[in-house]
Amino acid sequence: MPFPDPPPPAANSTAAAAKAGADIRIHNNPEALSRAAAERVTALCREAGSARGSCHLALAGGSTPRRLYELLAGPPWSQQLPWPALQIYFGDERAVPPEHPDSNYGMARAAWLDRAPLAAGQIHPMLAEPARIAQDAADYAGLLERQLPHNEAGVPVLDLILLGLGPDGHTASLFPGTPVLEERARWVAPVHVEQHDSWRLTLTYPVLEAARQLLFLVAGADKAACIARVLGTPANGELLPVQRIAARGRVEWHLDAAAAGRLAP
Numbered sequence: 001m002p003f004p005d006p007p008p009p010a011a012n013s014t015a016a017a018a019k020a021g022a023d024i025r026i027h028n029n030p031e032a033l034s035r036a037a038a039e040r041v042t043a044l045c046r047e048a049g050s051a052r053g054s055c056h057l058a059l060a061g062g063s064t065p066r067r068l069y070e071l072l073a074g075p076p077w078s079q080q081l082p083w084p085a086l087q088i089y090f091g092d093e094r095a096v097p098p099e100h101p102d103s104n105y106g107m108a109r110a111a112w113l114d115r116a117p118l119a120a121g122q123i124h125p126m127l128a129e130p131a132r133i134a135q136d137a138a139d140y141a142g143l144l145e146r147q148l149p150h151n152e153a154g155v156p157v158l159d160l161i162l163l164g165l166g167p168d169g170h171t172a173s174l175f176p177g178t179p180v181l182e183e184r185a186r187w188v189a190p191v192h193v194e195q196h197d198s199w200r201l202t203l204t205y206p207v208l209e210a211a212r213q214l215l216f217l218v219a220g221a222d223k224a225a226c227i228a229r230v231l232g233t234p235a236n237g238e239l240l241p242v243q244r245i246a247a248r249g250r251v252e253w254h255l256d257a258a259a260a261g262r263l264a265p
C-alpha cells in the first residue's frame, strides 16, 4: 500500500552543492541540516516501505543525529514515516548499559524511540558488555542474518544507514589504526578504542558497503578539515576509515556550513 506523498521539502536549507560524483548537500546551520535530514530519512523510509514492505534503518550515534531524531518524533515527519514497515538497528554502540549517558541506544530512545509508535520487536538495540563483547558481536550479526535480505555475496542488506564522521575520519566505530578496518568476514565486530580505553561494537565495511543507501550527517567546524580531505580533494596517501567504504548503494552527505567551511565553493 503506497504511502501518501509528503509536502515539498523545507525551503530553509541552502542550495545543494553537488560535487561531481558525490551527492553533497550543504545547509546553513545544524538545525537546517537536521530538518533536511528528517525530510530525506522519511522519504527514503517511505520509498523502501512502498517498494519492499519494510525499511531496515540503522541509526548513527554521537551527538549530531540527536536533533534529527527529535524531529522525527514530531510532525510532519512522525505523520509520514511508514511506522509498521520500520525496523530499527544501530550502526555502532558503546559497551555500556542503555541507561549510560554514552549509550547510542539510550540517546535514540530519549530523543525519538520512546515516543514512536513502534513495537518492541521493531527496535533492535546493539547491546554490548565488555566481558562478552565477542559474543555480543556474533549475536548482533546473527540478528542481521535473520532479519535482513542478503546480497549475492551473502552480506545482509540494510535499506538505509545513518552515519556520522569524526575529525579523525572515523565513521560508526571504524577508528583509524584499529584491526576492525581489516575485518571482512564478520558483519559486526568489537573495537577497543585506545584513547577512551573503552569497547564498542560496530558494523563492518561489508555491511556498510552492501547498504542500499548511506546518509552522512556532519556538523561543526571541527569536521571541516576532514570533510575537505574526504570530499574536496582526490584521495591520496593513506585513506581515512570513511574513505575506505566502497559503497555499492547511494551515498548522500548532509553538511552544515561550518563542516563544509573548507570545501572549495
Ligand SMILES: O=C(O)[C@H](O)[C@@H](O)[C@H](O)[C@H](O)COP(=O)(O)O
Residues within 6 Å of the ligand: 060, 061, 062, 063, 064, 065, 091, 092, 093, 094, 104, 163, 164, 165, 166, 170, 171, 172, 173
Ligand atoms: O557512536 C558514535 O560516536 C558514532 O558512531 C560516531 O561515529 C559518531 O558518529 C562520530 O564520532 C561523530 O560524532 P558527533 O556527532 O558527536 O560529532
